Amino acid sequence: xxxxxxxxLAPAAAVExxxxxxxxxxxPGWASPRHTLLPTLPTGTVTCSAAxxxxxxxxxxxxxxxxxxxxxxxxxxxxxxxxxxxxxxEEADLILYNTCSIREKAAQKVFSRLGVFKKGHHYxxxxxxxxxxxxxQEGESIFDRAPQVSLVCGSASYSRLPELLARLETxxxxxxxxxxEIDECFETELTRRDNPFRAYITIIEGxxxxxxxxxxxxxxxxxxxxxxxxxLEECRRLxxxxxxxxxxxxxxxxxxxxxxxxxxxxAELLARTAGLPGVKRVRFTTSHPRDFTPExxxxxxxxxxxxxxVHLPVQxxxxxxxxxxxxxxxxxxYLTKIDCIKRARRAISISTDIIVGFCDETEEDFGETLSLLxxxxxxxxxxxxxxxxxxxxxxxxxxxxxxxxKGRRLSVLQERQREIQLRRNQTAVGRExxxxxxxxQPRLQQAVGRTTSNRLINFPGEPDWIGRYLNVRVxxxxxxxxxxxxx
Ligand code: SAM
Ligand code: SF4
Numbered sequence: 001x002x003x004x005x006x007x008x009l010a011p012a013a014a015v016e017x018x019x020x021x022x023x024x025x026x027x028p029g030w031a032s033p034r035h036t037l038l039p040t041l042p043t044g045t046v047t048c049s050a051a052x053x054x055x056x057x058x059x060x061x062x063x064x065x066x067x068x069x070x071x072x073x074x075x076x077x078x079x080x081x082x083x084x085x086x087x088x089x090e091e092a093d094l095i096l097y098n099t100c101s102i103r104e105k106a107a108q109k110v111f112s113r114l115g116v117f118k119k120g121h122h123y124x125x126x127x128x129x130x131x132x133x134x135x136x137q138e139g140e141s142i143f144d145r146a147p148q149v150s151l152v153c154g155s156a157s158y159s160r161l162p163e164l165l166a167r168l169e170t171x172x173x174x175x176x177x178x179x180x181e182i183d184e185c186f187e188t189e190l191t192r193r194d195n196p197f198r199a200y201i202t203i204i205e206g207x208x209x210x211x212x213x214x215x216x217x218x219x220x221x222x223x224x225x226x227x228x229x230x231x232l233e234e235c236r237r238l239x240x241x242x243x244x245x246x247x248x249x250x251x252x253x254x255x256x257x258x259x260x261x262x263x264x265x266x267a268e269l270l271a272r273t274a275g276l277p278g279v280k281r282v283r284f285t286t287s288h289p290r291d292f293t294p295e296x297x298x299x300x301x302x303x304x305x306x307x308x309x310v311h312l313p314v315q316x317x318x319x320x321x322x323x324x325x326x327x328x329x330x331x332x333x334y335l336t337k338i339d340c341i342k343r344a345r346r347a348i349s350i351s352t353d354i355i356v357g358f359c360d361e362t363e364e365d366f367g368e369t370l371s372l373l374x375x376x377x378x379x380x381x382x383x384x385x386x387x388x389x390x391x392x393x394x395x396x397x398x399x400x401x402x403x404x405x406k407g408r409r410l411s412v413l414q415e416r417q418r419e420i421q422l423r424r425n426q427t428a429v430g431r432e433x434x435x436x437x438x439x440x441q442p443r444l445q446q447a448v449g450r451t452t453s454n455r456l457i458n459f460p461g462e463p464d465w466i467g468r469y470l471n472v473r474v475x476x477x478x479x480x481x482x483x484x485x486x487x
Contacts, residue, residue, distance in 0.1 A: 058092035063100025069200040076190030099134035103387035114146040133219035153177035156221040158186040180221035199243040204250035218391040227260035239278035252288035267295035274303035307452040313353035317372030318365035349453035351380035357406030425477035
């Protein structure tokens with residue numbers, strides 16, 4: 001059980017090892033394709049109704065942390081209906097893929113998974129469903145492309161899942177949940193939480209921005225925020241179940257608008273959360289630069305439980321490209337926000353997302369992105385080659401940076417960032433940090449701990465340290481992680 005946990009929580013690589021590969025899987029908002037079946041489940045999170053059957057489900061998740069958390073909620077709904085999770089699709093009666101369509105490669109993954117059933121025709125009585133962004137994007141055309149699929153449901157319709165499942169169980173062959181006309185979040189208390197320490201809470205769904213390259217507004221629908229009192233109530237319940245770390249999620253978490261009479265600003269919500277007894281750490285991702293206010297920085301300064309970490313995607317260092325991307329800020333405006341974060345009374349770690357090779361990006365534009373890396377001095381960068389997407393403004397523009405050139409720019413950017421990270425991590429050598437021990441590597445007899453600034457430290461340890469907060473002194477640094485000894 002533990003070695004599996006270690007796999008999940010193994011040291012993050014901010015910039016992937018091999019040059020020219022896109023970052024994926026380890027950023028605060030992104031996850032590798034993985035099964036939702038992880039080892040440790042808090043008791044009492046999901047109450048199963050009477051064992052109505054021996055039905056089983058397999059749910060595989062692609063894409064961002066929000067998808068991973070959506071899957072936790074979907075699993076909770078399924079378990080409350082008497083379904084039992086299994087680790088592979090062969091054993092499952094219900095097979096679900098929670099999909100991502102942010103880039104073409106991600107969207108293709110689900111069709112290659114579905115191809116397995118098509119070829120072998122060995123899916124028999126199994127029910128197969130496609131959830132999430134590809135479901136929303138492709139809609140009913142998925143039934144033509146993959147006739148073995150019976151359920152197609154976008155994330156905005158998850159609250160209809162119990163009804164859709166009931167229809168499938170009573171023999172309906174094809175059901176869909178594809179409306180984006182939804183003004184509420186997916187509220188369920190039936191969440192099967194997979195991470196034993198950090199509880200994810202989606203506080204805002206959808207996106208009202210219109211970045212020229214991005215599918216999210218068309219796959220997740222308009223912004224909907226959850227009432228602050230419901231969020232804080234959920235935090236209290238989680239603390240009662242021994243969670244010490246809360247991570248707020250949203251495509252643009254800081255665009256949060258409290259629909260309840262309390263009308264808390266995002267910074268006020270953070271402050272209230274940090275003040276809840278039992279909450280030791282609060283993280284939030286992803287922040288949009290346009291809605292990032294000094295109030296958020298002040299909240300972090302004033303509340304030690306708010307982690308000293310901000311993920312603030314810039315996408316490009318060139319104002320010309322930012323304007324074409326419709327990001328709503330210039331390079332200078334973005335750097336003003338970075339400056340505000342850097343002037344905080346306690347050091348705050350900053351990470352970002354960058355797209356290289358967007359339509360008409362010149363060598364000069366790319367040079368500005370490189371120079372922005374030097375100015376911002378990020379602790380992590382997640383970098384991607386531009387991938388044209390359906391239902392976006394840029395779809396009609398020439399994707400005129402050749403693939404090979406996109407790859408070259410990606411490698412150059414990652415190499416520059418590697419040097420910055422190594423230099424920054426080296427300044428941690430000799431210092432002591434409090435870490436939450438999140439994993440143990442039996443082969444190396446090493447514990448893996450995370451600082452509040454989201455740095456990973458490997459240090460000699462014991463398996464039963466997992467879940468504890470310990471002080472660790474850093475003895476060596478690499479670009480992506482630190483090495484230490486217990487302080
Ligand atoms: N809402 C966040 C923001 O605006 O900064 C970002 C959320 S987006 C789902 C995650 C990241 O995927 C983006 O920051 C961007 O770097 C990347 N991304 C989105 N669309 C892309 C595309 N068409 N091609 C390449 N990367 C893309
Ligand atoms: Fe996509 Fe832009 Fe919305 Fe972020 S703000 S989710 S990049 S449209």
